[in-house]
Amino acid sequence: MTIKNITILGSGIMGHGIAQVSAMAGYKVFLRDIEQKFLDKAMEKIRWSLQKLSEKNKITSDEVDTIYNSITPIVDLRAATNNTDLIIEAVPEDFRLKEKVYDELNEIVRNDIIFASNTSTLPITELSKLTNRPQNFIGVHFFNPPQLMKLVEIIPGTQTNPQVVEEITNYVISLKKHPVICKKDVSGFIVNRIFIPLVHEALFSLDRDGVSMDIIDSAVKFKLDFPMGIFELADYTGLDVVYKASYEMNLRDKKVLVMHPKVKELYDNNQLGQKTGKGFYEYKDDNYERVNLTQEKSALYDPLSILGVAANNAAWLIENEVCTLEDLNTALKLGMGLKTEIFELVKTLNTSKVIKRLSELEKEQGDFYHPNKYLENIQ
Numbered sequence: 001m002t003i004k005n006i007t008i009l010g011s012g013i014m015g016h017g018i019a020q021v022s023a024m025a026g027y028k029v030f031l032r033d034i035e036q037k038f039l040d041k042a043m044e045k046i047r048w049s050l051q052k053l054s055e056k057n058k059i060t061s062d063e064v065d066t067i068y069n070s071i072t073p074i075v076d077l078r079a080a081t082n083n084t085d086l087i088i089e090a091v092p093e094d095f096r097l098k099e100k101v102y103d104e105l106n107e108i109v110r111n112d113i114i115f116a117s118n119t120s121t122l123p124i125t126e127l128s129k130l131t132n133r134p135q136n137f138i139g140v141h142f143f144n145p146p147q148l149m150k151l152v153e154i155i156p157g158t159q160t161n162p163q164v165v166e167e168i169t170n171y172v173i174s175l176k177k178h179p180v181i182c183k184k185d186v187s188g189f190i191v192n193r194i195f196i197p198l199v200h201e202a203l204f205s206l207d208r209d210g211v212s213m214d215i216i217d218s219a220v221k222f223k224l225d226f227p228m229g230i231f232e233l234a235d236y237t238g239l240d241v242v243y244k245a246s247y248e249m250n251l252r253d254k255k256v257l258v259m260h261p262k263v264k265e266l267y268d269n270n271q272l273g274q275k276t277g278k279g280f281y282e283y284k285d286d287n288y289e290r291v292n293l294t295q296e297k298s299a300l301y302d303p304l305s306i307l308g309v310a311a312n313n314a315a316w317l318i319e320n321e322v323c324t325l326e327d328l329n330t331a332l333k334l335g336m337g338l339k340t341e342i343f344e345l346v347k348t349l350n351t352s353k354v355i356k357r358l359s360e361l362e363k364e365q366g367d368f369y370h371p372n373k374y375l376e377n378i379q
């Protein structure tokens with residue numbers, strides 16, 4: 001089947017972005033939400049974004065109109081889906097709500113149409129069972145904002161037809177994005193499985209090691225070559241996103257992370273990071289503001305446990321054949337901005353030291369830190 005028409009359900013942060021990048025690649029898009037006012041807001045944002053691209057000479061002003069006009073905002077679900085080849089669901093991250101949406105779709109949409117979910121954390125196989133087409137169901141995880149982020153994780157469920165994986169991969173490539181295949185439907189998929197536990201580990205290290213957040217973040221930035229510190233990245237991502245992902249991931253798999261209570265506390269107090277002016281750090285204005293991280297501060301902290309937890313989860317993904325090493329490196333580069341490959345970092349900081357630190361933490365804190373055997377091969 002050739003995909004020409006796409007329906008996006010949900011016109012929020014992700015849905016309007018996916019609609020825009022799909023329209024820019026030449027697809028005809030139906031953007032569906034439950035109220036016209038949400039669609040109006042979404043279309044306004046799309047127009048603004050296209051105009052910015054035109055100002056930067058990335059597209060012509062004629063293209064602004066053509067792309068904009070190829071997106072049809074629509075409330076009526078039947079009309080939004082009766083001439084479509086692919087439905088991408090981007091409604092809020094709530095299993096019951098998604099169930100309701102799939103119930104409605106089951107009733108009215110032809111069986112051969114592919115359903116894809118943009119879920120960050122919900123199990124694809126379980127979601128697929130809510131539909132009457134588990135073989136035509138797949139996870140397609142865009143990153144925020146879809147207009148800028150080049151990475152898309154593709155997650156087949158246990159019953160997904162390999163041809164559907166191929167069609168969705170081709171769709172993602174047609175958007176000029178980089179697909180990585182998460183071959184097994186594991187908690188957190190690839191990037192969140194590495195990123196989310198790091199936020200908790202940075203907090204545990206804060207309690208244990210008697211250093212400040214900016215010192216840990218400086219070391220993460222300057223010694224691990226991350227684009228920003230872990231606390232800074234969590235504030236940038238939003239503590240609501242981090243908390244909900246932590247909760248869902250932990251619900252699915254108790255071994256994936258150890259929850260630090262501070263994440264929930266910040267979420268409960270609406271201290272969500274950049275967007276509320278306070279999270280781990282405080283922010284003075286609406287503009288994106290960087291924390292003062294320096295080489296000098298980085299000298300005061302050895303980020304062995306942070307790298308150890310990241311490398312351990314990365315090793316788990318490889319050992320369990322969830323993804324290839326190449327896809328792991330692409331995912332971490334494009335999803336988290338890592339400039340150096342994760343296992344190269346382990347070598348640079350010294351593999352034996354990383355394993356030794358994990359073993360010490362295992363003795364003090366428990367199994368979570370047990371060093372994965374795969375790490376021993378990194379020399």
Ligand SMILES: NC(=O)c1ccc[n+]([C@@H]2O[C@H](COP(=O)([O-])OP(=O)(O)OC[C@H]3O[C@@H](n4cnc5c(N)ncnc54)[C@H](O)[C@@H]3O)[C@@H](O)[C@H]2O)c1
Pocket residue numbers: 009010011012013014015032033034035038089090091092093094101118119120121141142143144241
């Ligand atoms: N925000 C992120 O950083 C991010 C990143 C990757 C993936 N995701 C995932 O993408 C999905 C959407 O997240 P979001 O941040 O865009 O949410 P959002 O709250 O910004 O947008 C969701 C939209 O869905 C609409 N909606 C609710 N019920 C609907 C229905 N029955 N039919 C159609 N639309 C409906 C809402 O009105 C809203 O406009 C979630 O599964 C989330 O986990 C989010």
